[in-house]
Amino acid sequence: MPSPAYLRTLLLPLCLLLPAAHAADAHWSYEGDQGPAHWGDLGNAMCNSGKAQSPIDVDTHKLVPQKVAPADLRISYGRSPLKAVNNGHTIQGNPSGSDGLNYKGDDYRLLQFHFHTPSEHLFNHHHYPLEMHLVNQDKDGHLLVLGVMIKRGKENAELAKLWSALPRNKDGEAQLDAAIAPDLGQLLPSKGHHLFYSGSLTTPPCSEGVQWILFEQPIEMSSAQIERFRQIFPDNHRPAQPLDGRELDED
Ligand SMILES: [Zn+2]
Numbered sequence: 001m002p003s004p005a006y007l008r009t010l011l012l013p014l015c016l017l018l019p020a021a022h023a024a025d026a027h028w029s030y031e032g033d034q035g036p037a038h039w040g041d042l043g044n045a046m047c048n049s050g051k052a053q054s055p056i057d058v059d060t061h062k063l064v065p066q067k068v069a070p071a072d073l074r075i076s077y078g079r080s081p082l083k084a085v086n087n088g089h090t091i092q093g094n095p096s097g098s099d100g101l102n103y104k105g106d107d108y109r110l111l112q113f114h115f116h117t118p119s120e121h122l123f124n125h126h127h128y129p130l131e132m133h134l135v136n137q138d139k140d141g142h143l144l145v146l147g148v149m150i151k152r153g154k155e156n157a158e159l160a161k162l163w164s165a166l167p168r169n170k171d172g173e174a175q176l177d178a179a180i181a182p183d184l185g186q187l188l189p190s191k192g193h194h195l196f197y198s199g200s201l202t203t204p205p206c207s208e209g210v211q212w213i214l215f216e217q218p219i220e221m222s223s224a225q226i227e228r229f230r231q232i233f234p235d236n237h238r239p240a241q242p243l244d245g246r247e248l249d250e251d
Helices: 004-026 036-042 045-049 157-164 223-232
Strands: 073-076 082-086 091-095 100-103 106-116 130-138 143-152 173-176 194-200 208-215 219-221
Touching: 036 045, 100 143, 143 223, 157 173, 157 223
Parallel strands: 143 208, 143 219
Antiparallel strands: 073 100, 082 091, 082 173, 091 106, 100 106, 106 130, 130 143, 194 208
Protein backbone atom coordinates (compact mmCIF):
# COMPACT_ATOMS: atom_id res chain seq x y z
CA MET A 1 0.00 0.00 0.00
CA PRO A 2 1.80 3.21 -1.08
CA SER A 3 1.91 5.97 1.50
CA PRO A 4 0.10 9.26 0.78
CA ALA A 5 3.50 10.91 0.56
CA TYR A 6 4.54 8.47 -2.18
CA LEU A 7 1.30 9.22 -4.08
CA ARG A 8 1.96 12.92 -3.83
CA THR A 9 5.40 12.60 -5.40
CA LEU A 10 3.91 10.41 -8.11
CA LEU A 11 1.15 12.92 -8.89
CA LEU A 12 3.21 16.05 -8.58
CA PRO A 13 5.03 15.81 -11.93
CA LEU A 14 1.68 15.23 -13.70
CA CYS A 15 0.15 18.31 -12.08
CA LEU A 16 3.16 20.35 -13.10
CA LEU A 17 3.07 19.00 -16.64
CA LEU A 18 -0.54 19.91 -17.38
CA PRO A 19 -0.25 23.69 -17.02
CA ALA A 20 3.06 23.53 -18.91
CA ALA A 21 1.34 21.80 -21.84
CA HIS A 22 -1.33 24.50 -21.93
CA ALA A 23 1.26 27.24 -21.73
CA ALA A 24 3.06 25.67 -24.70
CA ASP A 25 -0.17 25.92 -26.75
CA ALA A 26 -0.20 29.66 -26.27
CA HIS A 27 3.40 30.12 -27.47
CA TRP A 28 3.69 30.56 -31.21
CA SER A 29 5.52 33.01 -33.38
CA TYR A 30 6.41 33.80 -36.98
CA GLU A 31 9.91 32.32 -37.00
CA GLY A 32 12.01 29.34 -35.99
CA ASP A 33 10.63 26.26 -34.23
CA GLN A 34 7.47 28.12 -33.16
CA GLY A 35 6.87 29.52 -36.65
CA PRO A 36 3.91 28.83 -39.00
CA ALA A 37 5.25 25.42 -40.19
CA HIS A 38 5.14 24.19 -36.56
CA TRP A 39 1.84 25.66 -35.37
CA GLY A 40 0.13 22.28 -35.90
CA ASP A 41 2.66 20.55 -33.65
CA LEU A 42 2.18 23.17 -30.94
CA GLY A 43 -1.35 21.95 -30.19
CA ASN A 44 -3.20 23.60 -33.09
CA ALA A 45 -4.02 20.57 -35.26
CA MET A 46 -6.20 22.54 -37.68
CA CYS A 47 -3.18 24.61 -38.78
CA ASN A 48 -1.75 21.39 -40.29
CA SER A 49 -4.80 19.33 -41.22
CA GLY A 50 -7.28 22.03 -42.31
CA LYS A 51 -8.51 22.00 -45.89
CA ALA A 52 -9.91 25.55 -46.02
CA GLN A 53 -7.09 27.61 -44.58
CA SER A 54 -6.14 31.28 -44.92
CA PRO A 55 -4.44 33.26 -46.29
CA ILE A 56 -4.43 32.34 -49.99
CA ASP A 57 -2.77 33.49 -53.19
CA VAL A 58 -5.61 35.11 -55.18
CA ASP A 59 -5.52 34.42 -58.91
CA THR A 60 -7.62 37.31 -60.22
CA HIS A 61 -8.09 35.45 -63.53
CA LYS A 62 -10.00 32.65 -61.82
CA LEU A 63 -12.72 34.58 -60.00
CA VAL A 64 -16.39 33.71 -60.36
CA PRO A 65 -17.92 37.08 -61.38
CA GLN A 66 -21.12 38.64 -60.01
CA LYS A 67 -21.64 35.79 -57.57
CA VAL A 68 -22.47 38.25 -54.78
CA ALA A 69 -24.75 41.27 -55.27
CA PRO A 70 -23.17 44.61 -54.25
CA ALA A 71 -26.16 45.18 -51.92
CA ASP A 72 -25.29 41.96 -50.02
CA LEU A 73 -22.58 43.84 -48.09
CA ARG A 74 -23.38 47.02 -46.16
CA ILE A 75 -20.62 48.35 -43.91
CA SER A 76 -21.36 50.84 -41.10
CA TYR A 77 -18.01 51.81 -39.59
CA GLY A 78 -17.15 55.14 -37.98
CA ARG A 79 -15.01 56.82 -35.35
CA SER A 80 -15.04 55.83 -31.67
CA PRO A 81 -12.65 55.76 -28.68
CA LEU A 82 -10.05 53.10 -29.34
CA LYS A 83 -7.65 51.02 -27.30
CA ALA A 84 -4.55 49.88 -29.21
CA VAL A 85 -2.76 46.85 -27.77
CA ASN A 86 0.58 45.21 -28.65
CA ASN A 87 -0.36 41.54 -28.10
CA GLY A 88 3.09 40.24 -29.07
CA HIS A 89 1.89 39.17 -32.54
CA THR A 90 0.49 42.43 -33.94
CA ILE A 91 -0.97 45.80 -33.01
CA GLN A 92 -4.67 45.31 -32.35
CA GLY A 93 -7.23 48.12 -32.20
CA ASN A 94 -10.30 47.55 -30.03
CA PRO A 95 -13.00 50.07 -30.99
CA SER A 96 -15.72 50.89 -28.46
CA GLY A 97 -18.40 52.16 -30.86
CA SER A 98 -21.26 50.50 -32.69
CA ASP A 99 -19.23 49.61 -35.81
CA GLY A 100 -20.68 46.71 -37.72
CA LEU A 101 -21.82 45.40 -41.06
CA ASN A 102 -24.59 43.40 -42.67
CA TYR A 103 -23.74 40.55 -45.02
CA LYS A 104 -26.57 38.70 -46.80
CA GLY A 105 -29.04 39.83 -44.14
CA ASP A 106 -26.88 38.81 -41.16
CA ASP A 107 -25.69 41.50 -38.71
CA TYR A 108 -22.05 41.46 -37.56
CA ARG A 109 -20.32 43.59 -34.94
CA LEU A 110 -16.71 44.75 -35.37
CA LEU A 111 -14.63 43.15 -32.59
CA GLN A 112 -11.13 44.37 -33.47
CA PHE A 113 -8.75 45.23 -36.28
CA HIS A 114 -5.03 44.51 -36.68
CA PHE A 115 -2.16 44.50 -39.18
CA HIS A 116 0.25 42.08 -40.86
CA THR A 117 3.49 42.74 -42.75
CA PRO A 118 3.99 41.79 -45.50
CA SER A 119 0.39 41.18 -46.60
CA GLU A 120 -0.89 37.67 -45.84
CA HIS A 121 -3.02 37.45 -48.98
CA LEU A 122 -1.20 37.58 -52.29
CA PHE A 123 -2.66 38.86 -55.53
CA ASN A 124 -1.25 36.95 -58.52
CA HIS A 125 1.77 35.90 -56.38
CA HIS A 126 2.49 39.47 -55.20
CA HIS A 127 2.53 40.67 -51.58
CA TYR A 128 1.54 44.16 -50.53
CA PRO A 129 3.73 45.77 -47.83
CA LEU A 130 0.93 45.61 -45.24
CA GLU A 131 -2.55 44.14 -44.76
CA MET A 132 -5.28 45.22 -42.36
CA HIS A 133 -7.83 42.74 -40.98
CA LEU A 134 -11.15 43.89 -39.51
CA VAL A 135 -12.67 41.00 -37.53
CA ASN A 136 -16.48 40.93 -37.28
CA GLN A 137 -18.76 38.47 -35.47
CA ASP A 138 -22.49 37.74 -35.67
CA LYS A 139 -24.75 36.78 -32.76
CA ASP A 140 -24.10 33.07 -33.36
CA GLY A 141 -20.32 33.50 -33.22
CA HIS A 142 -19.65 33.29 -36.97
CA LEU A 143 -16.61 35.31 -37.99
CA LEU A 144 -16.33 37.55 -41.05
CA VAL A 145 -12.98 39.24 -41.71
CA LEU A 146 -12.51 42.18 -44.06
CA GLY A 147 -9.03 42.26 -45.61
CA VAL A 148 -7.61 45.57 -46.83
CA MET A 149 -4.30 45.62 -48.72
CA ILE A 150 -1.98 48.56 -48.06
CA LYS A 151 0.43 49.82 -50.73
CA ARG A 152 3.30 52.28 -50.50
CA GLY A 153 2.18 55.82 -51.32
CA LYS A 154 0.87 58.90 -49.55
CA GLU A 155 0.83 59.22 -45.77
CA ASN A 156 -2.39 57.78 -44.40
CA ALA A 157 -3.88 60.69 -42.45
CA GLU A 158 -6.66 58.59 -40.93
CA LEU A 159 -4.10 56.27 -39.29
CA ALA A 160 -1.51 58.96 -38.46
CA LYS A 161 -2.54 59.51 -34.82
CA LEU A 162 -2.77 55.78 -34.10
CA TRP A 163 0.62 55.28 -35.78
CA SER A 164 2.30 57.91 -33.59
CA ALA A 165 0.96 56.07 -30.52
CA LEU A 166 1.82 52.46 -31.55
CA PRO A 167 2.77 50.56 -28.37
CA ARG A 168 6.25 49.17 -29.03
CA ASN A 169 6.46 46.58 -26.26
CA LYS A 170 4.40 43.42 -25.69
CA ASP A 171 1.30 44.15 -23.59
CA GLY A 172 1.81 47.87 -24.16
CA GLU A 173 -1.40 49.85 -24.64
CA ALA A 174 -2.43 53.23 -26.00
CA GLN A 175 -5.82 54.86 -25.50
CA LEU A 176 -7.10 57.13 -28.30
CA ASP A 177 -10.18 59.25 -27.72
CA ALA A 178 -12.74 59.60 -30.51
CA ALA A 179 -11.24 62.89 -31.77
CA ILE A 180 -7.95 61.24 -32.80
CA ALA A 181 -9.09 57.67 -33.46
CA PRO A 182 -9.30 56.64 -37.14
CA ASP A 183 -12.67 56.85 -38.88
CA LEU A 184 -12.77 53.22 -40.00
CA GLY A 185 -15.44 54.00 -42.60
CA GLN A 186 -13.23 56.67 -44.20
CA LEU A 187 -10.23 54.37 -44.01
CA LEU A 188 -11.71 51.67 -46.28
CA PRO A 189 -11.02 51.74 -50.04
CA SER A 190 -13.38 54.04 -51.95
CA LYS A 191 -14.14 51.45 -54.62
CA GLY A 192 -16.34 48.72 -53.19
CA HIS A 193 -15.21 45.82 -55.33
CA HIS A 194 -14.63 42.67 -53.28
CA LEU A 195 -13.49 39.05 -53.40
CA PHE A 196 -15.28 36.45 -51.28
CA TYR A 197 -14.10 33.06 -50.07
CA SER A 198 -14.43 30.68 -47.13
CA GLY A 199 -11.27 30.31 -45.03
CA SER A 200 -9.79 30.32 -41.55
CA LEU A 201 -8.10 32.40 -38.90
CA THR A 202 -4.52 33.08 -40.05
CA THR A 203 -3.20 32.58 -36.50
CA PRO A 204 -3.48 29.58 -34.15
CA PRO A 205 -5.84 27.80 -33.66
CA CYS A 206 -6.48 28.34 -37.44
CA SER A 207 -10.22 27.70 -36.95
CA GLU A 208 -12.20 27.34 -40.19
CA GLY A 209 -15.64 28.61 -41.19
CA VAL A 210 -14.41 32.20 -41.48
CA GLN A 211 -16.04 34.29 -44.23
CA TRP A 212 -13.33 36.35 -45.92
CA ILE A 213 -14.08 39.51 -47.89
CA LEU A 214 -11.04 41.13 -49.52
CA PHE A 215 -11.12 44.61 -51.03
CA GLU A 216 -9.51 44.48 -54.45
CA GLN A 217 -8.46 48.15 -54.27
CA PRO A 218 -5.61 48.85 -51.81
CA ILE A 219 -5.30 51.87 -49.54
CA GLU A 220 -2.02 53.79 -49.09
CA MET A 221 0.52 54.39 -46.35
CA SER A 222 3.83 56.25 -46.56
CA SER A 223 7.16 54.41 -46.47
CA ALA A 224 7.80 55.99 -43.05
CA GLN A 225 4.49 54.61 -41.70
CA ILE A 226 5.20 51.13 -43.09
CA GLU A 227 8.71 51.24 -41.59
CA ARG A 228 7.36 52.31 -38.20
CA PHE A 229 5.23 49.16 -38.02
CA ARG A 230 8.11 46.96 -39.23
CA GLN A 231 10.37 48.29 -36.48
CA ILE A 232 7.98 46.61 -34.03
CA PHE A 233 7.00 43.56 -36.16
CA PRO A 234 9.52 42.92 -38.98
CA ASP A 235 7.45 39.98 -40.34
CA ASN A 236 4.14 38.76 -38.91
CA HIS A 237 2.52 37.00 -41.85
CA ARG A 238 1.44 33.39 -42.34
CA PRO A 239 2.41 32.01 -45.78
CA ALA A 240 -0.32 31.33 -48.37
CA GLN A 241 -2.22 28.06 -47.92
CA PRO A 242 -3.49 25.64 -50.63
CA LEU A 243 -6.81 26.60 -52.21
CA ASP A 244 -7.89 22.92 -52.29
CA GLY A 245 -10.62 23.49 -54.85
CA ARG A 246 -12.26 26.41 -53.09
CA GLU A 247 -14.16 28.93 -55.19
CA LEU A 248 -13.33 32.64 -55.19
CA ASP A 249 -16.27 34.92 -55.90
CA GLU A 250 -16.51 38.61 -56.73
CA ASP A 251 -19.29 41.16 -56.69
ZN1 LIG B 1 -5.03 38.94 -39.25
